[in-house]
Structures are given as structure tokens and as C-alpha cells.
Amino acid sequence: EKAKWPKSTVQLWEKLSKKEANDIETIQKSIVHHVTTTLARAAYNMDNFTAYQAVALSTRDRLISRWNETQGQLSKADPKRVYYLSLEFLLGRSMDNALLNMGLKDTYGKSIEQLGFRMEDVIESEVDAALGNGGLGRLAACYMDSLATLDYPAWGYGLRYTYGIFQQRIVDGYQTEYPDYWLNFDNPWELPRLDISIQIGFGGHVQTTQDEYGVTRHNWIPASSVQAIAYDVPIPGYDTGNCNNIRLWRSKPTRVFDLTSFNEGNYEKSVEDATNAEKITSVLYPNDNTMAGKELRLKQQYFWTAASLHDIVRRFKKSAREWTDFPDQVAIQLNDTHPTMAIVELQRLLVDEEMLSWDDAWDIVTKTFAFTNHTVLPEAMEKWSVPMMEYLLPRHLQIIFDINLFFLQKVEMKFPNDRGLLNRMSIIEEAQPQQIRMAHLAVVGSHKVNGVAALHSNLIKTTIFKDFVAYYGEEKFVNRTNGITPRRWLHQANPQLSALITETLGSQKWLKELTLLKGLNNKVDDPEFRKKWVAIKRANKVRLAELIKTRCNVTVSPDALFDVQVKRIHEYKRQFMNILYVIYRYRFIKSMTPSQKAGVQPRVVIFGGKAAPGYYIAKLVIKLINGVAKVVNQDPAVGDLLKVVFIPDYNVSVAEVIVPASDISQHISTAGTEASGTSNMKFVLNGGLIIGTLDGANIEILEEIGEDNIFIFGCLAHDVEDLRHAQRYRNVPMNPALQGVISAIEKGTFEDPKVFQPLISTLTVGKDFYLISYDFASYIAANQQVDAAYKNQEEWIKKSIRCTANMGKFSSDRSVKEYADEIWDIKPHPVVDEGYM
């Protein structure tokens, strides 16, 4: 149309679409405009939430300009893009982040202050987008921030769940779950693209025919279908005009297809089918590091990967390139095995619909995909039963069997007559019924496989993917140590510390080049600087103490040592060991004379985190923590020497308050079980010391900050197998200190001991799989070292500064660059500001 218009019309459009100014008056006008028109409210009869909505809408206008401009310029230039496929994006709140990244927070703050509102209150009104369980989902969110900040052409693809991770409330010490209906009010951070709708099939049968050349063709005829509708979430980079996109799919019933379905004439059944279509994107599965095997979950996975691939292929086809160019235009990263069906779907599209030969198609597929593994825990490995796959996706099952056959034939050529090897490497596990090993399929269909920390990447090469390393060679298996975005996890969550760092280093450059923090090392011996440093930590602790008062109704002293463990509740993370030590400490204090008590370092032990609703033992750990808290917190013999709190409903926005306020935090998984951990990085970046095992990224943090600034204990990953063996087959006695603690629980010190028996049994009957007893002595010792070190406040503050100063490596900018350079082969593409954004 543009071409047909007279010049004057084009000029008018250009003039009118130039961006609005970002001065206070223009912004205030835009806010008031949204109050009185979009929200249809009276101008000054409104609460914080209405103010939030208006500020959000005004922010969104500016966000969309950038998004439009970025997407427009990228469509034209059409550089190679990366597509990050993740079932989880744990974004948290958007407004504060968007304002900071766009450099508009101060102006908006002043604007709304004059209008009678405080920025903090307005920010607090936003509900979290909690479309993730924990580390994996938050990692995806940090990577999206870094990709945009570094100007990489990148899209995320995920699902728009109606219900995010459940809300946790504590009732009588037990976790209870409530649905997180987060879309109750309009979500200003998404752009519904109702015009983008893709039909996704399920079930049915495969029609096999011979084409005119005698080649066998397979045509999948699905029995039913649903629509995928796109919702776009703009992700603004920090200090750049680039604004990337996360496309989230929502399922809707199809209108045409089901009119002819077998339910014709059965109205009620037809309505039921329509309702079932909407169920696909209804709820996020609440399991972290476990696999449930539910049919609806497999439907989610296929629905999402098919819609995403269709979208990617459609974009590629616009450019009229050869199919062989596909891997030069498209890189697809698989965030764990959840999107592995994308491999099969692309092979199907290329072979069945685009008529490529199997080998040409497979070459394109394997050059396109790369796969990130996030765990070695056997219970987390995705397996789908063959009958379920056949029923839901019959053609895909055939393709999986073909991929497997051709793969195993090649293995046989390289390592002849090793039936055991073929069995171990097969994508199909010979069980009753047969199971599809999604991790094997992901490895076979990708050109690179990575772990998420150095130790973990080595472990996968020697355990779950050992045979694959022997077959493919070492080069295919690489490490990409996780990272976190310093924009959200320092600049936004800890504004005072951010300001002090900027003042000290002389600019904000460090926020894009985190290794510049090294400059803080010079300041360690400056007492004035240390004073400012500790004052900020103290202010953050006061803020957390207020949150604890509101959420737990417990008064804690900000002068005590704040000891934090917040993360998903899982046996391998050993919150159980932490609370057992708290009991040990409690009993020790109780045994003291008043003068001995005077020497005790007061501690507040802070827990937070959700247990999967079906994870009985994890839920008992929560119950025990609350049982201990109840007794300890009201014991006058202990007073402020020890407090225990469980902060309910831990999520991203609560983490933003907790992370800057810790003195010490606990990252104490049994060595070899935590793939990386990312909260460890967040705490240390904020000058919080950590106590941890030699596991995941703790090891690399130790290497960066030095052994004087971290408290390490426990066995080595290397020794775990032997220790478990000993634990099982020789009657290793329980650590005596631990034995004392267990006896106290069994005597009923913390409510009815019968309740905790199954939990205690994991140490005895269950043979202490996570080696709590073995590690307990060194855990006690490490905690004593913490107390001793904290006594020397000036030295402690120095450690704290050195922590922050040496965390540059753990910026997600570094991680993302490593993926971009050596896995995706993509280049930054900064947008040009032509006055529209």
C-alpha cells in the first residue's frame, strides 16, 4: 500500500509515528490518558493497583515501539536467528525491569510521585509471571535478557499457561497449593496476535502411498486438531534499542475441523472436545527435576513444538532460500528434553511435506538443533511410552523408530557385535511397554550437547552420555556454565549497592561488562567504603525483616546473622540436613550456661521454596521446618540467639528482596546432584557469602572468589558412588551428633513424632541416599567457621566485597556469548534508531 500512496500520505504517517518525547510532562500525560480512557477511571480516584495499570500501559507503549522497530528491521535484514525453546519462562515482574532497561525509571518515578504515588508501591502491585518451576525457567528468562541486551536476533518460544506455578500457603505447618490464576486482570506485558493461528493435529493414522517415482510417501491424517494462538511478550535489552520477543502459544478449539468430527450430532460431546482443546495450555506442570509421564504433558510438548516449528519454517520460507540454507538462518536451542519432539516434527515436515530425501532432511535437522541437559538425576529423565506416542502421534512414532534404526546401524558399523552397547544407546528402552528415551533422541538429533557447569558437563560425559561420547567424539559435548542477569539480580534488586558500585567505578559500564567489578577489589582496604557497603547490607536486612514480619509474623533482629536457603524443596538439595543442623544448634544453645550463651552468634535461619504437590517427603521437610520454627521461636531460653522462619510462596519477586539481604546462604546438595545452581551466583554477586558443597557452579565460584571467601564442606562427587555402596552394604553407624538430633525429634520435641517417621526413615531404611550422615560432621564444622568469621566484622565485610568483585564470570551475558559464538553461530544485530523508538 505504502508504494501506492502519494508522498504526502507517506510523510504524514512517518511524522505521526515518530516516538513521543520522554520528558516528565509527556509521560504524565500518557499515564493520565490511560487512566481516563484505557482504564475508564476517574482521574484522581484510584488506588495503587490502578496506578500500576496506567504506568504499565504507558511503559508498554514505549516497549512496543522498540519491539516493532526491532522486529521490522530484523525482518528486512533477515540475519540468522536463534530460537530458544523452553517450556518455562520464569519472568517475574516486568515493569521495573522494562523501565530500568529502557533507562526510563527515574523519569517515571518523578512523574508518578508528582501524581501522588510512590514507585515502590506501584511496582509491588504487579503479579509475577510465574511460568516456571525454578532454575531452568529462570535461566531462560535471564538468557532472554542477555540476548536482547547484546543485540542478538533471538526469539523465545513457550506456552502461555493460564495457571503458573501454584501459590503456596502454609496451613498447620503443611504446604497447601492454590491455583495461580495470574491473568485475572488484563496482562499488559503480552500482545495477543489473534491473527497468528496454527492448526495442530493429534491422533489419527498414517496413509502410505507410492508416488509417481515409486517412492513411498507417508501422510499423517490426524483425528482431531486444536488451534495455537500467539501471544508475544516483548523483552527489552538494557541500554540498547533492541527488543526481542517471546512467543507463547495458547490452545483454542478449532472451528472448521471439529464440525466434521465423529461427534457430529452429539452436541455435548462436541462442547467437551472444545473444552479439552483449551486444557492443553491450562497449567504448568509443577515438577522440578522429576518426570510425571502424564498424557496432557506430552500433548503440551507436541502442541508447543509443532506450533513453534511451523512459525519458524513459515518465516524461513518468506526468504525463498534453498532448504540447505535452513541451518544458516535458524539455530534452535532445546532447553532440556521437553522440546525434543521438535526434532521429529522438523524431520516430518521436510520428508513428508517438503518431499526432501531422508538423509538430506536429517542433515538439516541435526545442523539446526542443539540440546542443553540440566540434570543427571534418573527420576528426571524424560521417557514416553511407545503406546501413548503411537496413539497421540502415530507418524512421529514411525519417524522415531526410523531415526533409531539408522542411528543404531551406524553404531553397529563403528562398534560391531556389541549388543549391550546397542541396547544401552537405543532411543527405545526395551521395557513393558517400550519407552522412548528423550535424552537419547535429543543427543542424536543435535549437533551440540551441553551441560550447565563444568562439573556437570564432565559428569554427563562419563555417566548418562558416556557411550555417545565414544561414538561421536568429545567435540560434540561441551560446557556452558550458567549465568544470571546482573540487571535484574543486582541493579534492580539491590539499587543501593548498584549506585555505590557505579559511583565507585565511575560509570554504569559494569552492568554490561560484569568483569569490571574487579575494580572493587581495590576498595577492600578503604574503611569508608566498607562502612557504606555494610550499611547497604543492613538496610536490605531491615527490608527482609519487614517481609518476614508480614509473611510469618515473626520478629527478627537485623543484627543477627541472616542464613538463607531458598530454592525448590528436594531431597538432593538437603533442606533436611539444614533443619537437622538447626535442631542441633538449638539443643546446643539450650545446654549452655548464661555466660556461654553470651558467646553465641545470633542467627536467623530463613527457608523458602515450593515442593512438588505429589512429593511426599519434600512436603514433610516443610512440615518439619515449621514444627521446629514453632518451638524455637517461642523458647525464652533461646530468645534472639536463634530464629527459624519459613517464608511462604517463594517466587521471583520475593527472591529480589531475599537475595540482597543474606549474610550467608546454603547451597548444600550432595556432590554431583545439582547441575549448576544459579541462586548461588545471585547471592554472591550481592555480597552474600555462601556455604556449599563441591557441586555444580559452587566449584567455579570458589575458583573465582578464592577459598578464603567461601565455606566449603562435604564429600566429593567422585566419592559418592563408593560412599553409597558402603552405606548400603556395610552397616555404617549414623553420625552421633545427627543421632542425637534424630532422637530429639523421635521424643516429640517438635510435635507428634509419628508425622516425621517417613522422613527419618530416609536416613535409615532408605540408606541415606543423599549422604546426610556422612556430610554432617563437616557441615557442623563449616557452620562453626561461619560463626567465627562473622565475629570479625571488618574481615567479613572484606570477604563480602571480594565476593561481589570477583563474580564477573557469572553474568548471563558471558554464557549467552559462548552459546552464540560456538553453538548458534549468530552475530549481534543492533537496531538503528530512526526516531521511532
Ligand code: Z2T
Ligand atoms: C530445573 O529447574 C533444573 C533442572 C531440571 O532438570 C529441571 C528443572 Cl525444572 C530436568 C535446574 C537444575 O536443577 C539446576 O541445578 C540448574 O542450575 C538449573 O536447572 C538451570 O540450569
